[in-house]
Amino acid sequence: MEINILGPFTAQDHGVSIVPSAAKPRQLLALLALHADRVVTVSTLMEELWGESIPRSAATTLQTYILQLRRKIADALVDDPTRQAKDVLETRHGSYILNVGLGTLDYMKFEQLVESGRRAAAVGDHQGASQQYGQALALWRGPALVDVRVGSVLELEALRLEERRMSALERRIEADLEIGRHAELIPELRVLVAQQPLNENFCAQLMVALQGAGNPWRALEAYQRLRSCLVRELGLEPSVKLQRIQQAVLTGRPVG
Template sequence: MEINILGPFTAHDHGVSIVPSAAKPRQLLALLALHADRVVTVSTLMQELWGESIPRSAATTLQTYILQLRRKIAGALIHDTSRQAKDVLETRHSAYVLHVQPGTLDFVEFDQLVESGRHATEAGDAHAASRLYGQALDLWRGPALVDVRVGSALELEVLRLEERRMSTLERRIEADLRIGRHAELIPELRVLAAQQPLHENFCAQLMLALHRAGNPWRALEAYQRLRGSLVRELGLEPSPKLQRIQQAVLTGRPVG
């Protein structure tokens, strides 16, 4: 089974899609996939599907959704005698487990590449770190589960994934700055700073790239834009780190 969460939701077994078209069974499969090979309780599944308004028929309806998923899985396994649908989507005591094969989950591959990038960073190999972080980010085909309705459990998972993606992007840019790709980074960082006008780290990275590329006045412009947004929206001044970068740019000193 090959499952993709980082963008539109897809799940295939032997090349056959097992993703239901109906919203709630699709939502159910997505949650089971995000917890692949781990037990997901019936109560968690009900909370995801119905929130605080769980109907009296929820248990029966959930079993119907599980049956629908197993039928989809069975259709994909029609020529595979080694597995049955109930083995892939297993019933446990008041819980279910979706079993998958190693190397078939894009979000797991993403985490593995990010971890490898972290090790490369710690070893001082910025070129390898940039490459690994870039490979991790290339797995994203859009916002996580962009075509799936999300409840309380999936919402937290999607938020975690999106935050990890953003932190990985920051790390990749940091690695690129370390290996001197300042001019190449400026267009990307301009877009990121515009999209997230309160994000201090993207502004700091943009200022560094501009300063090192010989555009100090544009770096100061970026600082003033961020400061204006922070003061207007939050009543806050930029962080000491950003103020230090501004002072370095003003005095013409190297930064970082």
Template sequence: MEIQILGSLAAHERGTSVVPSAAKPRQLLALLALHADQVVSVPTLMEEIWAENIPRSASTTLQTYVLQLRRRITAALDGTGERDAKDILVTRFGGYLLDLGPGHVDAHEFERLATAGGTAFGLGDHRTAADLLRRALALWQGPALVDVPTGPVLDLEVLRLTEERTMALERRIEADLRLGRHTEVVPELRVLTARNPLHEGFCAQLMRALHHSGGSWRALEAYQQLRGHLVRELGLEPSHALKELHQAVLTGNPNRALHPAVAD
């Protein structure tokens, strides 16, 4: 089974979709897929589906949702192969497990590539890092589980994946900057800073890209725009690191502030 989470939910067995149309079974499938090859406990599944309003019939209803998913898997299998639906959506003591094996969920592949890219970056291999991180980010087709109504458990999972995506994107751009691709990343960074007007990391990268592309005055303009947003919306000044970068651009002295370390 191949499952996509990074965008709309999709799950195909032998080319046939097994995604149910009803909201709660979709939540169940999404949560099991995110934790594929691991047991997800019944209380966790109930919390996701009903939050704090778990009905007395929750156990029976959950079993019904599992049965619905198995029926869709059975239809997709069409009686072929050695495995049946119960071998894929497995009942285990205290919970359920989606038995897929590695490489079948796009979110897991994203995390694998992003981790490998981060390792390459830490070793100073910026070309490999940029390539791996670009491949990781290409797996995203939109906001994670954009068409699934999420409960408290999936909300946290989506938040985690979104933060990991932002970190991977920031690191990929940093790798490109270290490779001297300053002009190439300016358009992308302009869009990112417009969409994330309080994100100091993207602003700092835009300032450095503009500075090294011969647009120092535009780098100073980007700083002032960020500072304006911070002061108006949060009542805060930019961080010390960003102020150092601003000073480096002002003086035309590309010191270490223009080449900051990136957190692991």
């Protein structure tokens, strides 16, 4: 089985899609896929599908959705005598589990690459770290589950994944700064700072890149823009880290 959730949701077995077109069964499969090879309780599934307004018919309706998913899976397994739909989408006591086994899941591959990047950075291999983080980020084809209607459970999972993506992006940029790609990073960082004007990490990285590329006055401009946004929107001054970078730029000391 091949599952992709880092963008449009796809799930295939033997090259055949098992994703329903109907919204709620699609939502159900997305939640099971996101917890592949792990049990998901009926109560969690109901919370995702109906929130706090769970109808009296919820249990019966959920079973109907499960049967619909198993039919899709059975169609994909028509030429595979070794597996049955009920074994792929298995019923456990008060829960269900989507057994993927040796299948591929893009979000798991993402996490593995991020961990490889972290290990490379920890031993000073910034080139390797940049490559691993870059490969992880390349798996993203848009916002996670962009074409799935999400309830309270999937909404939190999508937010968690987005935070992981942003963390990987920051780490990849940090690795690129370590290997001296200051000028190359400036256009990308300008876009990120414009998109997230209150993000101090991206501003700090932009300041480092600008100073490293020989534009200290532009680094100070970036600091002032962030400070203005923070004061105006939150009534806060930049963090100590940002202030130290500003002072280093003002005195001509390296900040990277």
